[in-house]
Amino acid sequence: xxxxxxxxxxxxxxxxxxxxxxxxxxxxxxxxxxxxxxxxxxxxxxxxxxxxxxxxxxxxxxxxxxxxxxxxxxxxxxxxxxxxxxxxxxxxxxxxxxxxxxxxxxxxxxxxxxxxxxxxxxxxxxxxxxxxxxxxxxxxxxxxxxxxxxxxxxxxxxxxxxxxxxxxxxxxxxxxxxxxxxxxxxxxxxxxxxxxxxxxxxxxxxxxxxxxxxxxxxxxxxxxxxxxxxxxxxxxxxxxxxxxxxxxxxxxxxxxxxxxxxxxxxxxxxxxxxxxxxxxxxxxxxxxxxxxxxxxxxxxxxxxxxxxxxxxxxxxxxxxxxxx
Amino acid sequence: xxxxxxxxxxxxxxxxxxxxxxxxxxxxxxxxxxxxxxxxxxxxxxxxxxxxxxxxxxxxxxxxxxxxxxxxxxxxxxxxxxxxxxxxxxxxxxxxxxxxxxxxxxxxxxxxxxxxxxxxxxxxxxxxxxxxxxxxxxxxxxxxxxxxxxxxxxxxxxxxxxxxxxxxxxxxxxxxxxxxxxxxxxxxxxxxxxxxxxxxxxxxxxxxxxxxxxxxxxxxxxxxxxxxxxxxxxxxxxxxxxxxxxxxxxxxxxxxxxxxxxxxxxxxxxxxxxxxxxxxxxxxxxxxxxxxxxxxxxxxxxxxxxxxxxxxxxxxxxxxxxxxxxxxxxxxxxxxxxxxxxxxxxxxxxxxxx
Amino acid sequence: xxxxxxxxxxxxxxxxxxxxxxxxxxxxxxxxxxxxxxxxxxxxxxxxxxxxxxxxxxxxxxxxxxxxxxxxxxxxxxxxxxxxxxxxxxxxxxxxxxxxxxxxxxxxxxxxxxxxxxxxxxxxxxxxxxxxxxxxxxxxxxxxxxxxxxxxxxxxxxxxxxxxxxxxxxxxxxxxxxxxxxxxxxxxxxxxxxxxxxxxxxxxxxxxxxxxxxxxxxxxxxxxxxxxxxxxxxxxxxxxxxxxxxxxxxxxxxxxxxxxxxxxxxxxxxxxxxxxxxxxxxxxxxxxxxxxxxxxxxxxxxxxxxxxxxxxxxxxx
Numbered sequence: 001x002x003x004x005x006x007x008x009x010x011x012x013x014x015x016x017x018x019x020x021x022x023x024x025x026x027x028x029x030x031x032x033x034x035x036x037x038x039x040x041x042x043x044x045x046x047x048x049x050x051x052x053x054x055x056x057x058x059x060x061x062x063x064x065x066x067x068x069x070x071x072x073x074x075x076x077x078x079x080x081x082x083x084x085x086x087x088x089x090x091x092x093x094x095x096x097x098x099x100x101x102x103x104x105x106x107x108x109x110x111x112x113x114x115x116x117x118x119x120x121x122x123x124x125x126x127x128x129x130x131x132x133x134x135x136x137x138x139x140x141x142x143x144x145x146x147x148x149x150x151x152x153x154x155x156x157x158x159x160x161x162x163x164x165x166x167x168x169x170x171x172x173x174x175x176x177x178x179x180x181x182x183x184x185x186x187x188x189x190x191x192x193x194x195x196x197x198x199x200x201x202x203x204x205x206x207x208x209x210x211x212x213x214x215x216x217x218x219x220x221x222x223x224x225x226x227x228x229x230x231x232x233x234x235x236x237x238x239x240x241x242x243x244x245x246x247x248x249x250x251x252x253x254x255x256x257x258x259x260x261x262x263x264x265x266x267x268x269x270x271x272x273x274x275x276x277x278x279x280x281x282x283x284x285x286x287x288x289x290x291x292x293x294x295x296x297x298x299x300x301x302x303x304x305x306x307x308x309x310x311x312x313x314x315x316x317x318x319x320x321x322x323x324x
Numbered sequence: 325x326x327x328x329x330x331x332x333x334x335x336x337x338x339x340x341x342x343x344x345x346x347x348x349x350x351x352x353x354x355x356x357x358x359x360x361x362x363x364x365x366x367x368x369x370x371x372x373x374x375x376x377x378x379x380x381x382x383x384x385x386x387x388x389x390x391x392x393x394x395x396x397x398x399x400x401x402x403x404x405x406x407x408x409x410x411x412x413x414x415x416x417x418x419x420x421x422x423x424x425x426x427x428x429x430x431x432x433x434x435x436x437x438x439x440x441x442x443x444x445x446x447x448x449x450x451x452x453x454x455x456x457x458x459x460x461x462x463x464x465x466x467x468x469x470x471x472x473x474x475x476x477x478x479x480x481x482x483x484x485x486x487x488x489x490x491x492x493x494x495x496x497x498x499x500x501x502x503x504x505x506x507x508x509x510x511x512x513x514x515x516x517x518x519x520x521x522x523x524x525x526x527x528x529x530x531x532x533x534x535x536x537x538x539x540x541x542x543x544x545x546x547x548x549x550x551x552x553x554x555x556x557x558x559x560x561x562x563x564x565x566x567x568x569x570x571x572x573x574x575x576x577x578x579x580x581x582x583x584x585x586x587x588x589x590x591x592x593x594x595x596x597x598x599x600x601x602x603x604x605x606x607x608x609x610x611x612x613x614x615x616x617x618x619x620x621x622x623x624x625x626x627x628x629x630x631x632x633x634x635x636x637x638x639x640x641x642x643x644x645x646x647x648x649x650x651x652x653x654x655x656x657x658x659x660x661x662x663x664x665x666x667x668x669x670x671x672x673x674x675x676x677x678x
Numbered sequence: 679x680x681x682x683x684x685x686x687x688x689x690x691x692x693x694x695x696x697x698x699x700x701x702x703x704x705x706x707x708x709x710x711x712x713x714x715x716x717x718x719x720x721x722x723x724x725x726x727x728x729x730x731x732x733x734x735x736x737x738x739x740x741x742x743x744x745x746x747x748x749x750x751x752x753x754x755x756x757x758x759x760x761x762x763x764x765x766x767x768x769x770x771x772x773x774x775x776x777x778x779x780x781x782x783x784x785x786x787x788x789x790x791x792x793x794x795x796x797x798x799x800x801x802x803x804x805x806x807x808x809x810x811x812x813x814x815x816x817x818x819x820x821x822x823x824x825x826x827x828x829x830x831x832x833x834x835x836x837x838x839x840x841x842x843x844x845x846x847x848x849x850x851x852x853x854x855x856x857x858x859x860x861x862x863x864x865x866x867x868x869x870x871x872x873x874x875x876x877x878x879x880x881x882x883x884x885x886x887x888x889x890x891x892x893x894x895x896x897x898x899x900x901x902x903x904x905x906x907x908x909x910x911x912x913x914x915x916x917x918x919x920x921x922x923x924x925x926x927x928x929x930x931x932x933x934x935x936x937x938x939x940x941x942x943x944x945x946x947x948x949x950x951x952x953x954x955x956x957x958x959x960x961x962x963x964x965x966x967x968x969x970x971x972x973x974x975x976x977x978x979x980x981x982x983x984x985x986x987x988x989x990x991x992x993x994x995x
Contacts, residue, residue, distance in 0.1 A: 265906065271875040566789050
């Protein structure tokens, strides 16, 4: 119900290219409660960044949303005009991009860039109010006030990333999407930033959508996750439940191929082949060519796709839930 | 089996590049223009070979054809304006001939007689699509000859220029140090040189025919700014891991430069080749216009002749002596440039797909 | 009987950086500041650290891509069966060195020449060193393609790098590095740009090849978990110095240096029920690591093949 900060239903999106239609997002549905942390896991090409862009309606020109609905706080986003969207972006839902460290304008001071966003959404607030707000945000993410007066090239990678998070929070959004925010950072800095994000989320009661290919980070940061492969969600459920008893072969493969420094040194397994081309869509399960335990139905590709419940609020693709 | 796969792959690569090129409207327009003029260049010898045109009439340099029209002999008055004529230039009209002119050539005639004379230059007619020049030569044929010259000149000078600049640019990037410094200063010098005056000077010392001009233009172009651009591209390639890999394995400097760096710089060099054709065609027309070249016929020569014979300032009266040649230079030079822009989209590294 | 393949003593690599275009002041960046280590035959040593710690610079210095500032590097010459110093090496010795030392790079997209076929790429080392006849070389290429799992090899010989996937490209890099059966391969984060699900297959391949061909690896990575999977011993680097060096499991179970402890405790764990406690150290502590004696990186033996750099933090030694 309107308990949900974000409701995504049956979202499908493809790119119109010279080579044909690239089905980037296939029938995605998920909900995020207020204050909940939701993770989107998958490898390159699975569609998670496409989903992120679509949530903000920032998808590129040659993309077509063929069906589905995105509701932020009960309000439908698809079909809104650009002007209406601009009011919603950053105000209700904002994003920390992948490589956002490089998204700063090099000739404008950091504080000024954040104020630019604030002026756009709160034209009535005074400069003094904005500066105070920025100082508050910086404190929250562990930055010194003086950073606002610096240029982006004067800051380290970790500082820039923290500033990006401050920027994403500057207009008090209720939902923040974080698309691989710590990928290029050192492990030590990453740890610090992940802590800041958790702190801020608790403090402000934000809903967080965390997108990553790093299983370990997802395990630590999220309450609920969805595993994506070739544009669809193959498994979705509470983080603990999915990690404890993964039902989909792909989820299991992901977990089995992640080395860890703790516990027994176990033999890890790996997947053959590579993620499928999203242009030549095959019927049935797109994971079946690489699945280590396909059933006859998977191989024939006659399986009807769809999520089936396998646990408490835990769903997985029909094909795998049947062969486990 | 291996060769077949290699060929298949080449075809596939070409098809993909062609598709990308097709997307560029500029490129396709340019290509259409270039193909048109190439067609013209090939057409002329074909017409001669198949005897559709006979050389006596249609040869661009030594052909001769003239129409004869009957003109009335008049006596141009000494003072103007009169009833018939406003100014001195109006007499004689196109269908009249001045008796004084005939008497100067020892031709006996009287006012009112009909006089058969040759029309040179003749306006476009069914026999001469673009008319003839003052020596009775077919303009269309000259245009096609000029097209051959333009292509020859353009392509030869481009190949020479590109060859030189690629070698020098790659060497500068690869060896660095003193060689690099020298080559960069040399490029600066060549860049600073005003190219046309320099060409004037050269033409004073040597008789420049098409081939000579091609070599000169090619060398000048090759030593200039393109060396710097190629060098920067070569530098980018030099720091790529596969070059490191070759160095670690123990590859010689020659091997790395020729087998690794050069092939990766070549597409860019090709691009510049297309652009430099533009400059070559334009330079030729300017030099010919100034009478500095020893070429029998080219577009530049066509305009040069119009000028020396005083037809340039007659406005549109003798348009076929000026406009076709001028238009041809502009179109073909521009056409190559547009093709270059289209190729830019294909070869530009930023479109590299991951 | 495992002898050393490589001995590094006090390796120093400094870069000069000028402060601005006009200033004459040159700042010296001490990328690698006096590190020492040995690698035995058939062993995999991991060099772990965050970006900027000097691990890639070390790799490049060892492979002679960038000349070292100072220090001794001795490598094992299989012909003369003795350790020879890089500095006093003959031309013949250099050739032997090049044959026995290779490198695998991080970026599968940039480490293969896009204009060369796979066959030429893998064959090049053999061509450079004039090994065998032409047909021998072709056979060797086919053989190594099979070994790295690119089968059937005929399918790959005439292809170009852009036609195969990232994982396959890394296999080609590995094939090229191993076609001459070198004694030592430097691996600069070869799996960090690959998809998670195929990393293991590449790492397993490298482990198998190491065993079959008796190759030593210097495995560079920022990911301790990967280092655990691949390496027999691990050296932790920070700011140009090695701060700790020990057998893998020993390092992970009993880390001694504060930086190592901090590093280990910062790594996220793929288990939602695990409560991770971060070992905090202050910036001061980090600074004092870099302010250890310049140009020297003394390691102290604390037993069990476990070495630590000196440190002023109390409670250590």
